[in-house]
Structure formats: structure tokens, C-alpha cells
Amino acid sequence: MDFSSDQPGRGKVLLKLFISTFYLSAFTFGGGYVIVTLMKRKFVDEYHWIEEQEMLDLVAIAQSAPGPIAVNGAIVVGYKLAGIPGLLISILATILPPFIILSVISLFYTAFRENTYVGKALAGMQAGVGAVIADVVLNMGRDAAREKDALNILIMAAAFAAAFFLEVNVVYIILACAALGVVRTLLSHRKKVQQ
Amino acid sequence: MILLKLFLSFLQIGAFSFGGGYAAVPLIQDQVVSIHSWMTMGEFTDLITISQMTPGPIAVNSATFVGLRMAGLPGAVIATLGCILPSCIIVSILAYVYLHFRKLDMIQGVLKSLRPAVIAMIAVAGLDIIISSFWNGAGFTASFSSVNWIAAGIFAAAVILLRKFKQPPIRVMLLCGLLGLIFL
Numbered sequence: 001m002d003f004s005s006d007q008p009g010r011g012k013v014l015l016k017l018f019i020s021t022f023y024l025s026a027f028t029f030g031g032g033y034v035i036v037t038l039m040k041r042k043f044v045d046e047y048h049w050i051e052e053q054e055m056l057d058l059v060a061i062a063q064s065a066p067g068p069i070a071v072n073g074a075i076v077v078g079y080k081l082a083g084i085p086g087l088l089i090s091i092l093a094t095i096l097p098p099f100i101i102l103s104v105i106s107l108f109y110t111a112f113r114e115n116t117y118v119g120k121a122l123a124g125m126q127a128g129v130g131a132v133i134a135d136v137v138l139n140m141g142r143d144a145a146r147e148k149d150a151l152n153i154l155i156m157a158a159a160f161a162a163a164f165f166l167e168v169n170v171v172y173i174i175l176a177c178a179a180l181g182v183v184r185t186l187l188s189h190r191k192k193v194q195q
Numbered sequence: 196m197i198l199l200k201l202f203l204s205f206l207q208i209g210a211f212s213f214g215g216g217y218a219a220v221p222l223i224q225d226q227v228v229s230i231h232s233w234m235t236m237g238e239f240t241d242l243i244t245i246s247q248m249t250p251g252p253i254a255v256n257s258a259t260f261v262g263l264r265m266a267g268l269p270g271a272v273i274a275t276l277g278c279i280l281p282s283c284i285i286v287s288i289l290a291y292v293y294l295h296f297r298k299l300d301m302i303q304g305v306l307k308s309l310r311p312a313v314i315a316m317i318a319v320a321g322l323d324i325i326i327s328s329f330w331n332g333a334g335f336t337a338s339f340s341s342v343n344w345i346a347a348g349i350f351a352a353a354v355i356l357l358r359k360f361k362q363p364p365i366r367v368m369l370l371c372g373l374l375g376l377i378f379l
Contacts, residue, residue, distance in 0.1 A: 028250050029365060033215065061289045064302045067282030068252030069215035075286040091283070095275060098251025102259035103271065105245055109260075113241070117376060124375015125244045126237075126328040127346045128368040131353030132247065133321030136217055138358070140314045152311045159315035163221065167229075170221045170316050174211045177312040178305050185304030 013082055014089050016047075021074055021090045026097035028070075036062060036073040049081055070094055155180070197266050198273050204231060205258045205277035210285075212254060213306065214313045219254040221316040224323065227261055234261065237332040240324050247368055254278050325350065345378045 020042050028035045036059045044055045058080060062072035071094055078090030112118050144152060155177060162168040204226040212219035220243060227233050234242070246256040255275060262274030289302065326335045328346050349371050356362040356370070 026250055057293060058290070060303075061286060061293055063215060064306055065282060065286045065289055066211055066213050067209045067279065067285070068212075068219070068254050070252050071255065071279050071282050072286045075282060076290050079287065079290055087283070087287070091279060095251075095255050095279065098249065098255045099259050099271070099275060101249050101251065102245070102256045103263060103268075105249070106260050106263045109241075120379045121372035121376045122241055122244060123328070123346065123379050124349050125368050125372040126240045126324065127349040127375070128353045128371030129240060129244050129247060130321060130325035130328050131350050131357060131371075132364045132368065133217060133220070133317065133324060134354060135357040135364075137314060137318045137321055140310075141318070144311050144314055152308070155308060156311035156315045159312035160318060163316050163319040164322065169230075170225050171207055171211050173312055173316065174213065174309065177309050181305035181308030182301070184308055185301055188304070 010082060010085075013049075014085060017078060017081060017086060018089050018093045020047075021078075021093035022096060025070065025074075025094045033063075033069065035070045039073050039077055043077055043081070050077070054080075151184075198270060200231065201262055201265060201270055201274040202277040205254075205262075205274045206280060208254055208257075209278040210281035213309050217253070217317045217320070218313045219252070219257075221320040223254065223257045224320050227257065233265055235332065236323065236327040240327055243324065244368065247364060343379075346375075349374050349378075 021039075024035055024038050024042065028038060040052075040055050040059065043049045044052050050058070058076040059073065062069055062076050065072050071091060074090040074094040075087055078086035078088070080086075082089070113122070141156070144156060159173050159177065162173055163170060208219055208222045208226055212222050224239060228236055228239050242257055242260055243253065245260070246253045249256065255278060258274035258278040259271045262271035264270075266273070328350065329342050330336065331343050331346075333341070352374070353367050353371050356367050357364065
């Protein structure tokens with residue numbers, strides 16, 4: 001994209017983009033929502049490369065699209081700042097840290113897992129991971145139930161039954177719900193037009 | 196052949212995980228454990244555990260880990276590419292549409308219907324992990340004698356720490372690991 005004269009050159013922007021995205025990706029624990037907040041702080045508040053309102057919309061895009069939010073956030077920010085090269089640079093910087101870390105862990109995993117003590121610690125952590133996911137689901141489910149939208153609650157129950165009892169492939173469940181969402185949005189548009 | 200399978204599997208994971216964070220977990224489980232049997236449920240849970248303790252998206256972590264184990268470095272690269280390719284295409288299109296038309300209400304309307312389904316599917320993935328943990332990797336059985344009560348106790352303690360005392364997940368999981376080391 002265009003840069004006004006007081007901004008650094010393209011090469012420098014790409015380098016700075018790579019370093020800051022790599023750093024954010026390597027040290028952000030806690031998932032995509034955390035990393036997009038830190039991206040906002042870096043690129044809006046610190047570098048002043050993106051305006052606040054535009055950043056909020058870009059984050060909305062990153063959250064609406066499928067795929068990891070951290071990767072989506074890197075795509076929108078990279079694309080906005082330096083077009084396709086920026087996009088490629090920021091994706092690379094985002095996936096390199098987890099790629100390297102998981103590669104190293106994978107090398108040691110088998111030997112690690114066979115160790116009795118590691119096995120016991122991991123078994124304890126499995127119970128912990130179950131609890132973490134249960135906590136996330138309870139929070140999300142409570143927020144969804146608060147909206148008091150009968151259709152949404154029906155979708156939640158039906159999706160649960162389909163996935164847990166009928167073991168339907170989750171891709172089909174998502175496609176069905178997306179189709180339902182399209183119909184719903186079209187119907188509400190029509191209602192608005194009639195009013 | 197395995198490279199193609201890895202690519203297509205992670206392409207689906209990238210294309211259909213809406214909502215970030217845990218939304219990818221049920222899809223990864225479906226592809227990696229149920230459909231292709233690249234991992235056991237126990238190994239899958241280890242992978243989610245490792246992803247909790249390391250930075251980076253769960254889907255990218257899984258692609259690297261599963262790819263490496265199934266087909267070495269090329270497998271890891273191919274699986275990771277498959278995982279991020281849908282994002283690249285879809286997000287670029289959305290960013291283009293946004294920058295030109297500034298309209299996103301259809302996408303947000305669709306997301307509104309997807310969110311409850313995503314919550315339900317994360318719940319199912321979580322239940323599977325809990326069942327695997329309580330029954331030592333075997334499936335659910337109605338007999339109470341086969342339950343690992345210590346794992347169940349650790350789970351209960353973790354839920355209380357998370358919900359009542361609002362402890363951060365990483366700290367809770369480290370504590371669970373310590374409890375496992377002592378009591379399991």
C-alpha cells in the first residue's frame with residue numbers, strides 16, 4: 001500500500017514487520033484473541049502504521065474468517081501494510097516460532113513419553129486440559145444462552161447431539177449451520193427492507 | 196500419498212475452524228484420530244496439552260507435530276501449508292471486499308449461527324478428552340471400578356481453581372502435572 005513521505009522505506013517496513021510479528025508469535029501464550037490485541041498495541045499505538053478504527057475492522061475480518069486467528073491477523077496486517085510481500089513476510093514470521101518449537105518437542109516426544117515420571121505428569125495435565133476446555137465451554141455457553149435466542153440454543157443442542165451421539169463429521173455440521181446462517185441473514189434483510 | 200493426505204486433512208482443518216482458539220480442536224480430533232488414526236486419543240490429548248504450554252495456534256502446532264511424525268520435515272511443511280492456505284485465500288478476499296465495499300454483515304450473520312455449533316463441538320472434544328483421562332485412554336464404560344479416581348480428583352480440583360479462583364490456565368495445568376507426578 002502507499003506510504004507517505006515521512007514513513008520508512010518498504011524494505012525497512014518489511015524487516016520491522018517480520019521482527020515484530022515473529023516476536024509476538026514467539027512470546028504470546030493464550031491464543032489468537034490475545035495476539036490480535038498485542039498486534040493492535042504494536043501497529044496502532046506504537047508504530048502508528050494503522051488507524052484505530054481500521055484496525056478494529058481488520059481484527060473483525062481476522063475473527064470472522066476460518067483458520068487460526070493469529071495467522072489471519074498476520075495476513076490482514078501484512079496485507080494492509082505492504083501488500084502481498086507484507087502478507088507473506090508476516091505469515092512466515094507468525095508460523096516460524098510454533099513450527100520450530102513443536103519440531104523440537106516432537107523430536108523428544110517419544111523418548112519423553114516413555115519416561116515414567118513424564119508420563120505421570122502428562123496424565124495429570126490431561127485431566128487439567130479437560131478442565132480448561134470445560135471452563136471455556138461453560139463460559140462460552142453461558143454467554144450464548146444469555147442472548148436468549150431460541151434458535152441458537154437449538155443449534156447448540158442439535159450440534160452437540162450430532163457430534164457426540166451420531167459422530168457426524170464436524171465439517172458437515174459447520175456447513176449446515178453456515179447455510180442456516182445465510183438463510184437467516186437474508187430473511188432479516190428482507191424484514192428490514194419491508195419495514 | 197501420505198503427503199497428499201496430510202495436506203488435504205489440514206486444508207479442511209484450516210478451512211472449517213471458525214472462531215479461533217479451541218474451535219480447531221474438534222476438527223483436528225476428527226481428522227487425526229477418528230478418520231486417519233494418525234494418533235491415539237491419548238497422544239492427541241498430549242498434543243493439546245503441549246499446545247497449551249507453548250505459543251502458537253493449536254492448528255499450526257498440530258500440523259507441525261503430526262506432519263513430522265507421519266512424514267518428517269516435508270510432512271510438517273506440507274501440513275502447515277495446508278492449514279494456512281484457506282486463511283490466506285479467504286482472508287485476502289475478505290480484506291479486499293472490506294477495503295472496497297466496507298460491508299461485512301453477511302459474514303457476521305453467518306458467524307452468529309456458527310458460534311453455538313462451535314461451542315457444542317468444543318464441548319464434545321472436551322468430553323472426549325475427559326473420558327480418555329478418566330478411563331486411562333480407554334473409552335467410556337459404565338463400570339465405576341475402571342475409573343481412574345485420582346485423575347477425576349485432579350480434574351475437579353482444576354475446575355475449581357479455574358472457575359472459583361480464576362487462576363490462569365497455564366498455572367493450573369502445571370499444578371495438574373505436579374499432582375499427576377505425585378499421586379498417579
